[in-house]
Amino acid sequence: MIKTDLIIIGAGPTGLFTVFEAGLLKLKCHLIDALPQQGGQCSEIYPKKPIYDIPAFPEILAGELVDNLMEQIKPFEPGFTLGERAETLDKQEDGSYIVTTNKGTKHHAPVVVIAGGLGSFEPRKPPIENIVDFEDNGVAYIIKDPEIYRDKKVVIAGGGDSALDWAIFLADVASEVSLVHRRNEFRGALDSVEKAAELAKLGKIKLFTEAEVKKLFGDEKLEAVGIKHKDEAKGETYLEVDNFIPLFGLSPKLGPIGDWGLEIEKNAIKVNNAKDYQTNLPGVFAIGDVNTYEGKLKLILSGFHEAAVMCQYAYQIINPGKRYVMKYTTVGGVEGFDGSKKEAKKEVVQSIS
């Protein structure tokens, strides 16, 4: 049994930053994530994409943001159970909770923080009969490292931002990029649509609209795709390719969390946003993309704010009757559980005292 102060379900940016805020209050955290690595959507879906709306970072790659968060929480020595999905939540007589994973690992704490983002997310797959045979053998639903596609012939399918952005990006990396979309109009940002059209004119992207990839060919590895056109007179286009990347988005599923007796609205957990981001279950909080309330913005910075507020209330559950006086980190420093203080912070403390 792993014992801690806060069990955090989800090691995305919100879950990771919670460790920092809890650490300032001397609360220990253990994170559970179904994915084999930390970072949530940032690591799994778009590690090489730049983010422009993290305060004080005019531009930062999603993967770098995760690396920085990991560095920031290091002094607080969080525990991790990775590659396991939180399956059950059992309330104990004293009001604490036991969270058990699909592999049977048990975690016990007075507070549970659900930072599960979109839940256990699954990519939407196109209905092509033999597609599973080529998964990891030419077919991928997420681009983790664009370098894999250097000098390769790539077909991307989809009409949203992901499909457009990656087609534009890979035009300079792959030897050949084709973009296949079943409509004439794209759903992405206007400048991405214009940029893709411009690259198509220059012959850097082969554009197939009103068309769908319907067949995949190859022995063990993908070798070609068959494209069906809406205009039957055009027949079928056969393209020799190394990779097929359907980018049709993710189907968000709350998964087992949906059966824990939490109030759910539109696939998200309702919380008390006027106070502490607590759910209808006492001692169970929900922060980041996984929660919903009026005016909710599903942005990384919202999760960071919610983590800071929520930890103040978690402190009161864990230390009933004890008063905590909030200090700025520039005054209080950042002290890890091993007692180590960051030198830069120490200097600030000395210079003002």
Ligand SMILES: Cc1cc2nc3c(=O)[nH]c(=O)nc-3n(C[C@H](O)[C@H](O)[C@H](O)COP(=O)(O)OP(=O)(O)OC[C@H]3O[C@@H](n4cnc5c(N)ncnc54)[C@H](O)[C@@H]3O)c2cc1C
């Ligand atoms: C392509 C793209 C671009 C984006 N660009 C921006 C941007 O520019 N700026 C911005 O602010 N936001 C952006 N976002 C949104 C941003 O990524 C999310 O707001 C953010 O990731 C939410 O963080 P989170 O930690 O709440 O959830 P997530 O990042 O979704 O992490 C949740 C984690 O919980 C885990 N989990 C869920 N259920 C369980 C379970 N039962 N057991 C164990 N683990 C579980 C999941 O595996 C996941 O790792 C973008 C999103 C996408 C897809």
